[in-house]
Amino acid sequence: MDVPAAVANVLDRCLGVRPGERVVLMTDSGSDRRVAELLRAGAQARSAVVSTLEMAPLDIPGAEVSPDVARTMAQSDAVIELTSIFIGSNQARRDANAVGVRYLAMPGITLDTLRTDGPLSVDFDELRARADQIGELWTQASEFRLTSAAGTDLRGSVSGRPGRVLHGICRTAGSYMAPPDIEAGTAPVEGTTHGVAVIDADLLFMGVGPLADPVVLTFDEGRLVDAAGPEIRRLTGMLERCGDELMTNFAEVSLGLNPAGHVCEVAMETESSLGTAHIALGNSIAYGGTVAARAHLDCVMRDATLTLDSVPVPATRIMCPPTDPSEAEADAKRPDPSEAEADAKRPDANS
Numbered sequence: 001m002d003v004p005a006a007v008a009n010v011l012d013r014c015l016g017v018r019p020g021e022r023v024v025l026m027t028d029s030g031s032d033r034r035v036a037e038l039l040r041a042g043a044q045a046r047s048a049v050v051s052t053l054e055m056a057p058l059d060i061p062g063a064e065v066s067p068d069v070a071r072t073m074a075q076s077d078a079v080i081e082l083t084s085i086f087i088g089s090n091q092a093r094r095d096a097n098a099v100g101v102r103y104l105a106m107p108g109i110t111l112d113t114l115r116t117d118g119p120l121s122v123d124f125d126e127l128r129a130r131a132d133q134i135g136e137l138w139t140q141a142s143e144f145r146l147t148s149a150a151g152t153d154l155r156g157s158v159s160g161r162p163g164r165v166l167h168g169i170c171r172t173a174g175s176y177m178a179p180p181d182i183e184a185g186t187a188p189v190e191g192t193t194h195g196v197a198v199i200d201a202d203l204l205f206m207g208v209g210p211l212a213d214p215v216v217l218t219f220d221e222g223r224l225v226d227a228a229g230p231e232i233r234r235l236t237g238m239l240e241r242c243g244d245e246l247m248t249n250f251a252e253v254s255l256g257l258n259p260a261g262h263v264c265e266v267a268m269e270t271e272s273s274l275g276t277a278h279i280a281l282g283n284s285i286a287y288g289g290t291v292a293a294r295a296h297l298d299c300v301m302r303d304a305t306l307t308l309d310s311v312p313v314p315a316t317r318i319m320c321p322p323t324d325p326s327e328a329e330a331d332a333k334r335p336d337p338s339e340a341e342a343d344a345k346r347p348d349a350n351s
Contacts, residue, residue: 006114006121007042010080013124014179015104016171019047021077026069028057030084032110039080055083060242061205062089062283062296070095078102078170082109085205086267088178089286089296100173108205108267109180119180119261119269124168127182130319131167131257134184138163141308144188146253146277149303150200150214154279156193156222156250158308161186161288164254180261181272185254187289191222193250197279199229201300204267204278207234217279217299224248224281238297242282246293251284253277255306257319263302270300274319277304 011017023043027036036052043050055069065073070092073079079101081088088105097103114120142159146152164186168179197217202209215229225248227235239247254277261273271278278300282293306313 003038003111003114004042005116006118007038009124010039010104010106010120010179011042011046014168014170014177015078015080015102017043017046017048017078021048022075023048023050023078023080024072024076025050025052026073026079026081026083027052027054028083028085030057030108031082034111035109035114036082038114039082058083058085058087060238060295061086061298063087063294064090065092074099074101076101079104081105081107083107086296088176089283093176094286097174097176102170102173103176104170105176105178106180106268109269110266113180113266113269117260119258119272122180122182122258122260124179124182127257127259127319128165128167128169131165131182131184133318134255134257134313134315135163135165137308137313138184138186143309144253145307145310146197146279147305147307148198148200148277148301150198150301152196152198152301152304154193154195154197154219154253156188156253158186158188161189164288178268180258181256181268182258183254183256183272183278185252185287187252187284187287188222188250190249190284190290193222193253194220197299197301199299199301201263201276201302202267202270203231203234204271204298204300206238206297207231208265209267209270210263210265215299219250222250224250235297235299238295239281242294244282244294246291247282247295247297249282249284249289249291249293250279251282251289251291251293251296252280252287252298255304255313255315256300257315259320263300267298271298274316275304276300276302277306
């Protein structure tokens with residue numbers, strides 16, 4: 001396992017640590033200490049001033065931190081979130097970004113996440129350009145349909161909602177990223193999403209995954225109206241803990257785009273994996289929506305297919321273009337589905 005290479009990728013390519021910068025590592029009792037120490041040593045080797053902020057574990061994803069923690073975040077140059085639960089959708093993070101702090105949300109990652117062929121060893125710069133293509137498709141779209149091999153079938157409006165891309169590159173002031181996560185999605189228009197989501201990968205930061213049995217979620221008018229499955233208490237227990245009726249809001253729909261990610265016990269790697277999609281309940285403020293719920297709960301499905309305005313999005317082909325010359329030539333000759341759709345809509349298409 002070439003751990004130093006992955007650490008260098010995070011500190012140099014993703015975060016761009018510079019000499020003299022104040023870098024804060026946020027941890028709790030559930031953090032992988034080996035990861036924290038490797039990042040601390042790496043940042044110090046780059047002449048950064050590194051401090052570790054140990055905080056009490058939070059029990060709700062996206063929960064607010066104490067005023068002291070929020071103040072420390074805002075007074076740093078860069079923050080790396082290594083807590084055991086995701087907190088990066090909270091107001092303290094957004095406030096820190098607003099004053100120029102660079103923020104990497106990497107909750108729950110382990111030493112294995114730093115493996116040589118793992119999701120933190122990819123070329124984030126190269127993959128950024130590809131992920132941005134999918135983000136632009138979201139921006140241009142009016143309606144989405146998400147299906148999966150297990151039976152997901154969701155539809156909703158994304159009209160006027162910009163695509164939101166997480167690509168891992170966090171080198172400019174005020175930026176936020178969440179490597180290993182590479183994804184593209186948006187917050188659908190409130191009150192428009194309906195259908196069924198079959199969650200067969202994981203309920204992130206709601207117990208340890210992956211799921212042994214699927215959880216089936218039913219939505220109507222942008223709200224969760226039914227939830228079933230042997231492991232449903234992982235979700236319903238968290239909703240009860242939140243105690244907020246806004247938590248039934250359909251907050252986000254996104255595609256995982258990291259070619260080196262796999263569905264596993266590490267939530268951020270599962271969410272990042274190419275071929276997966278995830279939806280979220282609750283807070284949509286940080287994702288382009290308008291609902292300020294108490295938490296943001298991600299639910300991941302395998303083998304997902306996204307269609308925007310009736311045109312399938314070839315996510316795998318975009319993120320992993322063919323390298324063999326013959327395959328590339330064949331791919332170039334394959335009709336672009338968006339062009340075919342446009343042709344079909346022209347008045348003279350069937351004349």
